[in-house]
Amino acid sequence: MAMKCARCGAAVAPAAKSCPGCGTAMPGSAAADFLELDEPPKPLRPAAPVTLEAPSPARRPPPNLDSLAPPSTGRRGAMLRPPEEPAKGWWKWLRHPAASMAVGLVAFPVAKALFLPGYIFNFLTTLVHEIGHCAFAWLMGMPSIPGVSILGGGMTVWQDQKLPICLAWLAAIGWLGWRFRENKISVAAAVAGGVLYATLAFTSAREFLPVAGGVLFEIGGAAVCFFVATAPVLRREFERPLYALWAWWMLLNRGTETVLMLKDRSYWNASTVYESGLAAGLTNDLEVIREKLGTGPEPMLRVVFVLCLLCLPAALAARWAVGKWGSSESGDGRSA
DSSP, rough: EEEEOTTTOOOTTOOBBOOOTOOOOTSSSSHHHHHOOOOOOOOOOOOOOOOOOOOTTTTTTOOOOOHSSOOOOSSTEEEEOOOOOOOOOOHHTSSHHHHHHHHHHHHHHHHHHHHHHHHHHHHHHHHHHHHHHHHHHHHHOOEEEEEOTTSEEEEEEOOOHHHHHHHHHHOOOHHHHHHTEEEEEEEHHHHHHHHHHHHTTTSGGGGGGHHHHHHHHHHHHHHHHHHHTTTTSSSSSGGHHHHHHHHHHHHHHHHHHHHHHHOGGGGGGGHHHHHHHSSOOHHHHHHHHHHHHOOOHHHHHHHHHHHHHHHHHHHHHHHHHHHHHHHHHHSOOOOO
């Protein structure tokens, strides 16, 4: 019985191994087993679209953002940092501001008796002194460069007043008043500052401020170190007694020298002050001020003595004010 070819439909004999029309191998032959074709693939149907359901708020509660937020430092705009581990043992009491102030006061005579600490702190104090001369000279419109020797001592020179520098300072004060013009107190402070600066810069007072700037910077630097040493929180707590020591160094050096010169005129001589181990910057500055004023040095010495007495109370008052107003603005009592 004849068969038909599945490809071309031609009649094929039962014993034939391939179709005479198209040559397709017939079933049952070896060629068919070798050349057997797979069925053509069925067309793929498009997959049904997958819909993603939004997670329900009831299934996943929102995270607690308060627990993830780092603690604030208590200052607006300050860099946030992780909380520090609480101190334990004796270090807990040593890092207290009052304890650090006491440590700095006790360490002052010890550091004076040793060469290396005395050399370092004397050099730093001289540097602050000469920078004070330079800063006040620039403030009065006089270009200046400070000079400090590693062997001890220093000297700062300044030029005559340059009017463009004074006008730049007045412009800066005016810009601050305009910048904070919404606050009447700031505007009033800017106006008062401009009048005060013009009075100092364009009168004979400009000759005295650069000379007195060294002593003023020493006393002001001591107040700043006291202010830092009494901070509730410091990034590096081991620096607290160092700040206290440097503050006591600048304050007691200047205050002791002033008391000695008030009591004994022999200490007006620079060599006598040098032999006592104190700073002698006031003697040179005092001589210049005495010549300009045409009077004795006692009034200036009394002014310096009063400033030394007010140094520590002013620093503590500033720390109290910052702690009170800063905590009220930030909402917590931490400061740095």
